[in-house]
Amino acid sequence: MSARTDMDRNERHLFWTIPAIVASGVLVWVLWRSTADLDDIEARQLAWGTVGVLLGQHVLLTLVCAAVVLVAGVPLGIALTRPGVRRAAPLVLAVANAGQSAPVIGLVVLLAMAMGFGTPTAVVALSIYAFLPVLRNTITGLQGVDPALIEAGRGMGISAMGVLLRIELPLASKVIMSGIRTALVLLVGTASFATFINAGGLGALIQTGITLFRFRILVSGAVLVALLALLVEWAGQVMEMLVEPKGL
Structure with a gap:
């Protein structure tokens, strides 16, 4: 009972602390x-x-990439846990791991050279980079299910x-959602590089601040990206709690 009480207390802190930090950060920046x-x-x-426009571009790019990663990663992860296909899981994970091991800016630039500049290229590059956590956690979560429960069913x-x-x-x-949360946070951060291939986003503020030596523009872009990432992290943790089966 004590452990459960501590968990409930932590969940209540989660619901209020992170949004309060984000709201305070936004208020300070606005002031x-x-x-x-x-x-x-x-x-x-x-x-x-x-x-506002740059923020909207950043959020939209993140959501589109997240949708691509979910549509591709979860079904593939399920398929790789099925009999007859699961032997290919290590190879697929190795390929996905290679995609995330490459520096994201290098991946973005290389794909831009091959596919051209613009949002579609950014979506492909960022989706490749964020693909591994969803795929890996889907496989891990399904492999962790008690075989006795499957046989009973x-x-x-x-x-x-x-x-x-x-x-x-x-x-x-819950394990799958943890991978999705990780992917979302990765996408929010790496979407800042989309500006280098004319795909917009808050990274434009960071790029302008560096190029024109305007420290206040640079810091503003970095702060807004950090606050957005923190908010996404909070939303992902809340979703983890919501999808957790009752009684576990």
Whole structure:
């Protein structure tokens, strides 16, 4: 009972602490932006409309890449735990690991040279980079399901698909969601590199700050990306708690 009480207390802290930190960070930045004495370049780059557009581009790019990773990673992970295919899992994981081992900026630039600049190339590059956590956690989660439960389901006459949907996936859902959360945080951070191939996002502020030696623009871009990543991390942890089977 004590352990459960501690868990409930931690969950309540999670629901309030991280959003409070993000809200405080946003408020501090907004107040600074409203009162700072900016030169023409800084005022133009940090205009409310400009920041709003860049933020929207960043979030949209992250969501599109996340959808691609989910649609590709979860079904492939399920397939690689099925009899007759699971022997290929180490090879597929090795290939996925190689994709994430490469520096993301190198991957973005190489694909831009092959496919051209723009958002589609950024989606492909970032999806490759964030693919491994979802694939690996899907395989790990399904492999961690007690075989006795699977056999019990089959003994009750449940089909293989029914066992997967009603027993395996619900029990593996928390591990899978952990991989999705990791991928989302990776995507929020690496989406900053999309600006180098004309795909927009908050990375444009960082790039401008570096190029024009405008420290306040650089820090603003970095802070906004960090706050967005922290918010996504919180949302992922909340989703993990929501999908956890009751009684576990």
